[in-house]
Amino acid sequence: MSFQSEIVNWYLLYKRDLPWRNTKDAYVIWLSEVILQQTRVEQGLPYFNRFLDNYPDVVAFASATETQILKLWQGLGYYSRGRNMHFTAKQVCEIHNGQFPTKYDELIKLKGVGDYTAAAIASFSSNESKAVLDGNVYRVLSRYFGIETPINSSGGKKEFLALAQSLISDQDASVYNQAIMEFGALQCKPKSPECSVCPLQTGCFARNNNLVATLPVKLNKLKKRTRYFNYFVCLTEENLLVKKRNPGDIWQELYDFPLIETTQNYQDDQENFLTQLKGGFGEDCKITALSQQKHLLTHQTIYVQFFGLDNYIVNFSKGADIKWVSLQEFDELPQPKVITNFMDTYFIK
DNA sequence: AAACCGGGGTT
DNA sequence: AACCCAGGTTT
Structure with a gap:
């Protein structure tokens, strides 16, 4: 046959x-x-x-x-x-x-x-x-x-x-x-x-010919990029500050939070990171480390750190891609998995 | 031709 | 940790 x-x-x-x-x-x-x-x-x-x-x-x-x-x-x-x-x-x-x-x-x-x-x-x-x-x-x-x-x-x-x-x-x-x-x-x-x-x-x-484990042949050399995302969660009276992802990067058109990307991992050295931010959000700003996560993509490894911000001076709101939304409204917006996971952990529905 | 684009399961 | 999944687009 x-x-x-x-x-x-x-x-x-x-x-x-x-x-x-x-x-x-x-x-x-x-x-x-x-x-x-x-x-x-x-x-x-x-x-x-x-x-x-x-x-x-x-x-x-x-x-x-x-x-x-x-x-x-x-x-x-x-x-x-x-x-x-x-x-x-x-x-x-x-x-x-x-x-x-x-x-x-x-x-x-x-x-x-x-x-x-x-x-x-x-x-x-x-x-x-x-x-x-x-x-x-x-x-x-x-x-x-x-x-x-x-x-x-x-x-x-x-x-x-x-x-x-x-x-x-x-x-x-x-x-x-x-x-x-x-x-x-x-x-x-x-x-x-x-x-x-x-x-x-x-x-x-x-x-x-004992080649079952060898075939198919695939040349591969995928190099992974490592990135460090420091998210700032600003929550006031049930409203949340969210940001639409930039064109030309991952998660285009999806929504996350205001973000400072660093070239260095501060997950085990948060004090150092916060010191470098000193004054950036005003004298009375209170920054609280909320959680951290290692997020794996096919081509990137992202170390994610979430910080809560209180009594801050807003210095994010420079573009139309940043806006205040209610928790309910945010739930209607598309989000990357790492944000959904965070929301599920901190805001019980 | 090579780089980039997610998240999850299997080994 | 490496590999793969009913691949496609951009550079």
Whole structure:
């Protein structure tokens, strides 16, 4: 039996029942695919359900404000996905008259829709024969066919895409694309794949050459930046001073607090830090250390320190991005996880 | 081509 | 701590 037939047969037996598999609606598929970019199914599932409940079609999605979209996106990460979706929803309403496109050539023009997502929506909604290439497909193909070209090189991407596209011909594109991804997610897993019960084990190059743990090859050199955020929590009569994040930095368009970023970690040396701030908030200012946290992102390690401020002279309010809001209003604004965690700790709802 | 963009689970 | 997740955009 062919590679493709084995994969599809396995899929029909073992596939999970996922809500976005029960529709041909390109809008619904777009919603699921963008949510699932670099996101596990279990993590994205509740977000998918909430978005579909709130915005059943692309017109409803486009009618929302960007803040409402980001609020619903809160906690999922990679917030540009939410911003791009809002832009795209409005564009689909204008250019495509509210009809979400189903063809690759139209989908690839949409903001936030790349090669993978365009191929996924096109094949799932209209059965267009475009091969998807995601982390699962790279892994399955590199192992079975023994391809050692790094998957994150430009040459590797072209090589794997050509192979994937050749394999999908004369297949049911919708089923085959979902099958090979599901196979990678459940059977040909990154660590400890289930080779002993794998229907493809006899023809698998990696299995036959003891390369399962080596493939796929990925060149990696992600250097992490370390940053130190010192937040100041100003609370008066139930009002809170909040700040919208700056463009060009993490958490763009989300809200946190007035912040002094330092190049040095003062988490174990708060007195030194406060001494350097001496007078900055006025003679009678009282600064209270509230809590500290180490926050891990993919590309940054952030040491976060929260200070409470009382009897201070406001010297933050220089821009329109800083404003007073009630606790209730702040709850409606999108916030990064580290702020949500802080609020949950200090303000019991 | 390389850097940047979150949060969470697994090993 | 390293790796990965139904990737995409910007520089």
